[in-house]
Amino acid sequence: MxxxxxxxxxxxxGKGIGREIVRMLAERGAQVVALTRSAADVEALRVEPGCRAIQVDLADADATREAVIAALPADFLINCAGTTELQPFLETTVEAFDRLVAVNTRAPMIVAQEYARSLIKDGRxxxxxxxxxxxxxVGIPDHAAYCASKGGLDGLTRVMAKELAPHGIRTNGVHPTVTLTPMAVKAWSDPEKAAGMMKRIPVGRFAEPADIAEVVLFLLSDEAAMVNGISMPVDGGYMIA
Ligand code: NDP
Structure with a gap:
């Protein structure tokens, strides 16, 4: 690829899977425009060869739209940013729910709208x-808002796949299991919970960021020209009943 x-x-x-995707893309000759939040990560990305970094809080809809417009034009888009907060269903707050949906569901929609509009306008x-x-x-205890936000994202993926493919733009979803990143530290540092999760993964390990990045790049590439609208688990077999 x-x-x-x-x-x-x-x-x-700035971190985790997105950071590994940037590394892999640079290795394979791409120019990257990175959208991320922490100032330290933006500075670190700015000194990477072939990488432009824009600081944005994707929970802010207007700022998100401005940032993606500044990032354009682009050939491909990877909506990788995500956030989580652990709360049992009965204690899930409206604030946390709204924040997760804003970052995990609404921001990918806004970014994809501007990206797709730009391609369609340029006939690319x-x-x-x-x-x-x-x-x-899967319903994962303490992840109500997160599960809902990702389910919403899948709905968007399927509609985008139908509406954008006639314009020559494919859309696919990638579904990692626990991946060893700062997010996993936040969500899976309880050894008992982690062991229960691990037991359900037939390959016997959690994912590394590179396991996910390879699949993401494959789905972007021309090798996947007939793949559109799929939800691809990268989970070592976790989803097998
Ligand atoms: P990390 O928490 O390690 O990294 C997430 C990245 O997204 C960080 O650079 C973070 O920036 C950025 N980000 C989060 N919120 C915002 C925001 N409001 N505005 C701008 N940038 C933001 O997560 P992972 O790499 O683990 O996760 C990447 C994707 O993979 C996410 O969509 C996640 O839901 C998904 N995923 C992860 C799994 C895992 O076990 N790790 C499992 C399944 C899916 P900052 O730190 O500055 O906020």
Missing amino acids: DFKGKTVIVTGA KGAIVNVSSVASF
Whole structure:
């Protein structure tokens, strides 16, 4: 998969899976426009060769639209940014629910709207990957808002796949299991919970960011030209009944 001469927008590029995607894309010749929040990550990305970084809080709809417009034009889009907050269902707050939906569901919509409008205006083709989660398929205790936000993202993926494909823009979803990133530290540091999750993964390990990044890049590439609208688990078999 050669991305020479291609520009790719990556949200949530500062840490974890997004950071690994940036590394892999740079290795394969792409120019990256990174959209992320923490100032330290923005500074670190700015010194990477071939990488432009824009600081934005994706929970802010207007700022998100401004940031993506500043990032355009681009050949491909990866909506990778995501956030979580652990709360039992009965204690899930409206504030946390709204924040997770804003970042995990609404921001990918806004970013994809501007990206797709720009391609359609210029008569160019493209591809989008939305990074979802196995949490959109399975009810995970303490993850009500997160599961709901990722389920919403999957709904968007399917509609985008239908509406944008006639314009030459494919959209697919990637669904990681627990992946060893700062988010996993937040969500899975309880050894008992982690062991229960691990037991359900037949390959016997959690994912590394590179496991997810490879699949994301495949779905963007021309090798996946007939793949549109899928939800691809990258879960070591967790989803097998
Ligand atoms: P990390 O928490 O390690 O990294 C998330 C990245 O997204 C960070 O750079 C973070 O920036 C950025 N981000 C989060 N909120 C915002 C915001 N409001 N505005 C701008 N940027 C933001 O997460 P992962 O790499 O683990 O997760 C990447 C994706 O994969 C997410 O969509 C996640 O839901 C999904 N996923 C992860 C799994 C896992 O176990 N790790 C499992 C399944 C799915 P900052 O730190 O500055 O806020």
